[in-house]
Amino acid sequence: MKDGSMTPYVDQLVEAFLQERASQAVFEQLFAISSCDPKQISVFVIAFMERISEGSTVLGTAFGLLAMENWDEVIQAAMKHLRSNPAHEGAADAIAYASLQCPDKLSSYVEELFRLQPNENAYYSAWFCRAAHEKDIEQWIHTLHDAEVNDPAFGHSLNALLEARTEPALRAVIERIERLHRDGSQAEAVRYPLDLLLEEAGYRLAEGELEQLHGNMPYHLVFRPEDFTAERPVWFAREQHPTWGLSPATPAADDRNETAMFGGRLAAPCSVCGQPIHRLLTLERIPDGVLIASLSRITLGVCLSCLGWEEGELFCVHDEQGEPYPHPSAAGTEPQEPQFPAEALRDAMIKLVPASGRWQTQDWALSNSRENLNRLGGMPSWIQGADYLHCPHCSEKMAFIAQLDSDLPTSDGEEWMWGSGGIAYMFWCDGCRVSGYRWQCT
Numbered sequence: 001m002k003d004g005s006m007t008p009y010v011d012q013l014v015e016a017f018l019q020e021r022a023s024q025a026v027f028e029q030l031f032a033i034s035s036c037d038p039k040q041i042s043v044f045v046i047a048f049m050e051r052i053s054e055g056s057t058v059l060g061t062a063f064g065l066l067a068m069e070n071w072d073e074v075i076q077a078a079m080k081h082l083r084s085n086p087a088h089e090g091a092a093d094a095i096a097y098a099s100l101q102c103p104d105k106l107s108s109y110v111e112e113l114f115r116l117q118p119n120e121n122a123y124y125s126a127w128f129c130r131a132a133h134e135k136d137i138e139q140w141i142h143t144l145h146d147a148e149v150n151d152p153a154f155g156h157s158l159n160a161l162l163e164a165r166t167e168p169a170l171r172a173v174i175e176r177i178e179r180l181h182r183d184g185s186q187a188e189a190v191r192y193p194l195d196l197l198l199e200e201a202g203y204r205l206a207e208g209e210l211e212q213l214h215g216n217m218p219y220h221l222v223f224r225p226e227d228f229t230a231e232r233p234v235w236f237a238r239e240q241h242p243t244w245g246l247s248p249a250t251p252a253a254d255d256r257n258e259t260a261m262f263g264g265r266l267a268a269p270c271s272v273c274g275q276p277i278h279r280l281l282t283l284e285r286i287p288d289g290v291l292i293a294s295l296s297r298i299t300l301g302v303c304l305s306c307l308g309w310e311e312g313e314l315f316c317v318h319d320e321q322g323e324p325y326p327h328p329s330a331a332g333t334e335p336q337e338p339q340f341p342a343e344a345l346r347d348a349m350i351k352l353v354p355a356s357g358r359w360q361t362q363d364w365a366l367s368n369s370r371e372n373l374n375r376l377g378g379m380p381s382w383i384q385g386a387d388y389l390h391c392p393h394c395s396e397k398m399a400f401i402a403q404l405d406s407d408l409p410t411s412d413g414e415e416w417m418w419g420s421g422g423i424a425y426m427f428w429c430d431g432c433r434v435s436g437y438r439w440q441c442t
């Protein structure tokens, strides 16, 4: 059979989708094709985009199953659809997923994507700019410099430069926004707060220097299959996604992988309710790339009953051994009875597995509960937009160090949710040895 032609299985799967949409049978068929002949996933994705212009969770799942070497032909097909129909959702989704999983493969389309603006109203509209060449960046710098603030080119080039995240790109943003604050109207200036724009790009300005607010070497926190007890439907099954490292097809994690202690209770009392706080993670060694330099080991812990319910953000001060003690900033005169007393997370030894290039940057919404978003280091997967905490000691913005997703195992056999199913983020101020915690959900 010649490459790219449709097999009967792929044809059947497209037909099944047209009749049943995202049914369990459709997902089962998709996973079966992926495990027998992963190259057919690209044939399916291309056939899907050819016949159906909407997006679908089935298509989103298929993008994660694509063999890396097939992404080029999928991007080519998506570009063809976008040129004739910029509102083609499936093709726009292909660009969004590619901008996370393989931004380099978009680099020769950056100029065209900037013109077409697929995903224009989505928060990830400019993520393809992470693959920008120097000449693209120079062009956007010129555009931003000359454009009036109410010209759409102003917003497009501003977003593009923020997502390109290089020093010249961010310097140009700073120069233009400072000029706007000087010369523009009050209302225009208020619409573009410089520190929030930089924060969204993962940077802060400290005495004129640009400082990154997160590391660039993420690790997945990999649990054992037996750590989870609750059933999940086939389309969320952890075995199906490589970031969980639970699939028998994944080679066993080798000895270079570090471990961390997860779950259980600690001794220190919560400053809000007085009950012992809960352990999130203990790292006996700080892995490379995680922004903790002032300690050689650390325990991250917080009161699960109080975080987000009694107090939006909580902090701990760490001793020289890295043990956490709740910061008194949240303390009232009397201990408060928590509205939702929480069980501890279930004790487990977990592995820290370096996140490969493809899963280096992950997004909460695009992951759609399929991927392992329990991560140490790297870029945070925000749900409500960037929100780095300020250290209660020195008031500086803290660095992001780790995040935990919902559906974590608890000591009573249930699964833990952050609010309605969000993510908890952990931050660190190295100078003050203070950790900070907050969660976001929809």
Ligand SMILES: [Zn+2]
Residues within 6 Å of the ligand: 270, 271, 272, 273, 274, 275, 303, 304, 305, 306, 307, 338
């Ligand atoms: Zn508490």
Ligand SMILES: [Zn+2]
Residues within 6 Å of the ligand: 391, 392, 393, 394, 395, 396, 429, 430, 431, 432, 433, 434
């Ligand atoms: Zn501080």
